Amino acid sequence: MENKNGRYFKYAIGEIVLVVLGILIALQINNWNEKNNAIKKTHTYLNALNTEIESNNINIIRYIDFYHNDIKGASETLSQLHSENANYFNDSLVRNVLGTGPIYKLNIIKSTFNDLINSGILEHLNDVDLKNSILAIESNIDKFYEKYSDAKDVWDDYQLPYLMKYGNVSSNWISISSIKIQKTPYKNKVDAFVNNKEYADILVLRMRMVDNLRQWSVRLKEEFVELSNMIKVYLDKT
DSSP: OHHHHHHHHHHHHHHHHHHHHHHHHHHHHHHHHHHHHHHHHHHHHHHHHHHHHHHHHHHHHHHHHHHHHHHHHHHHHHHHHTSTTGGGOOHHHHHHHOOOOOOOOOOOOOHHHHHHHHHTGGGGOOOHHHHHHHHTHHHHHHHHHHHHHHHHHHIIIIIHHHHHHHSOGGGSOSEETTEEOOOOOOOOOGGGTTTOHHHHHHHHHHHHHHHHHHHHHHHHHHHHHHHHHHHHHHHHHO
């Protein structure tokens, strides 16, 4: 009886050990599957983020040229309005010189970045430098938009009100959307633009703020290029 009980006891212990081993193996396989799925999801998100970054950089490069041309145009306007022949300007010549407009906004796409942050995938990213660079995207874009807001304020708060007060805006267009606009008899106030300190200050302020925006555009592009390279290196290694 004692021998039989001993055999049963050993058998029971063996069964328990087998069950425990089975559970441990199942947990190990489950953990491996979860880790493998996390790696695949991380790669998918990083590839999508890299595509988004490259698309943003194409637009940033285009806007860097736009901002450069905006500064160049304001500089040429300033030179013409303060040239030796500026005192001979009439309404028509002033109208030709005042070819300016709003400072347009570069919209940075962040849909993939936002999805990546909300997904929790970054928890599985073991490259600390890459993770920090990704997390820095939002603050860098926010700083860029601060510079845009500063430049836009010059147009909204100074230049546009000045043009509305002293310029003949109603004669800027012959038609809009194929609808003919009635020609008006109003004239630009020439001395408000020619050799005028107030308008010169507005132009120079616009140039300064747009150049700050241009510099931040270049900086943002460089940071995106660096991040894109880091992503490619990480994907190649893993």
